[in-house]
Amino acid sequence: MPQLIRIILPIAVLAVGYFLFHQLADEKEMPRPRLGERRIIEAQANVLKREDYQVVLQSQGLVQPHNKTSLTPRVSGRVREISPNFESGSFFKKGETLLILDPTDFQTAKTAALARLARAEASLAQEDARAKQALLDWNDLGYTDPPTDLVLRKPQLKEAKANVKAAQADLDDAIRDLERTEVIAPYAGRVGQRLVGLGQSVNSGTILGEIFSTDFAEVRLSLSARELTHVTLPDNPEDPPVDVTLVDALIEGGGQTWKGEIVRTEGILDAKSRKLFVIARVNDPFGLERSQSKNKTEPLRIGQPVRAILEGSTIPDVFVIPRNTLYRPNEILTIHPTEFTLKRQKIAPIWTDPENLVISKNLIEGWHLVTNRLSAAPEGAKVEIVEPEEEPKAALKKEVPKPAA
Secondary structure (H helix, E strand, C coil): CCHHHHHHHHHHHHHHHHHCCCHHHHCCCCCCCCCCCCCEEEEEECCCCEEEEEEEEEEECCCCCCCCEEEECCCCCCEECCCCCCCCCCEEECCEEEEEEHHHHHHHHHHHHHHHHHHHHHHHHHHHHHHHHHHHHHHHHCCCCCCCCCCCCHHHHHHHHHHHHHHHHHHHHHHHHCCCEEEEEECCCCEEEEEECCEEEEECCCCEEEEEECCCCEEEEEHHHHHHHHCCCCCCCCCCCEEEEEEECCCCCCCCEEEEEEEEEEEEEEECCCEEEEEEEEEEECCCCCCCCCCCCCCCCCEEEEEEEEEEEEEEEEEEEHHHCEEECCCEECCCCCCCCCEECCCCCCEEEECEECCCCCCCCEEEECCCCCCCCCCEEEEEEEECCCCCCCCCCCCCCCCEE
16 A cells, blocks of 8 residues: 555656646736836926126125224313214214314413513514614724624524524414314214213323214225136226125125225235235215215215125136036036937036036037936936926915005
8 A cells, every 4th residue: 555655646746747837838928027218307408508708706895984083182181162063973074173172271371472472572672772782882982893793792682583483483382282272173074983071181192082084985805816817907096997886785685786996906915815905995985975866875884894796807608507507516417419318517617606607618519408406317318308397376466455645
């Protein structure tokens, strides 16, 4: 029996195997999934064209007055009177009296100097008369020799004349000190800060206040060595100024603008930054001359930060690439104009601004520049250029009726 089982069992296994083999062979073979072809990438693109690029230089600085003065008296005394225009923020004219010190002591000194001058002049007159009388007496006595200087009282006469000059000088000093009790504005300007009060005693070195001129303001701007190659600056007095537009930097996105001119350079590169500082001038910064004009602009403020914009030279025959089209740093995506295949292109900008890169070589006119962001950009992939999607129109706001007047 066991021997029979050993014979039948292999035969049974072979039979089952044969049956299963034919069953599987009769079934239809399921198709294997093929590796799909590369899908076509949809991209938005613009045609690359050469053009002339206008360089625009930008800098920033603070508004500073043309003249700034710490006002001090030239004599000591007590403050007797303060002009209404000598207040913080007030405007004044050239030659206007801003402050008066008590002149009593200086008037007394002037009177005393006048008296000393009168005495000196009287003494001189007396000595002159004595000298003339001495000459007459010499002649009456019949002397044949000429009279000496002592006989003619020339030393006494010389001393009397010197006393007159000294007295006149004392009087001039007294008059000058009396005039200096009035503190006069050296130019038309504005008061930054008044530092003394009525009745206060001050010395000749006491700072009465800070004032600055209002004829024009200045802004110190820095330009890099690269930027200097694209603008012609007034290095000499006869060179014409360069127009510049100043924009309020306190308001994001820009606000009020002012027209100015770059009138000179400092002529020395900064040792650390290797930048050259230039001076921009803004005439009538406080709008005093434009007060009657219809086209009024906001006045500048001393210490106000501003951005400066000036046109530089034109770079001819270049490609202008928007920054937002960069695929990677210094790399863009281009499309072959006939094969419509994707190519990664390295670029080397010769100029940049906040929005664009300027390229002079390694690009081909007529190719397409990919302008939208692609998640994947395999080299050589097929591309279909599509139009940009239209943004949904914003819902119209319902107009709120205005109240009747």
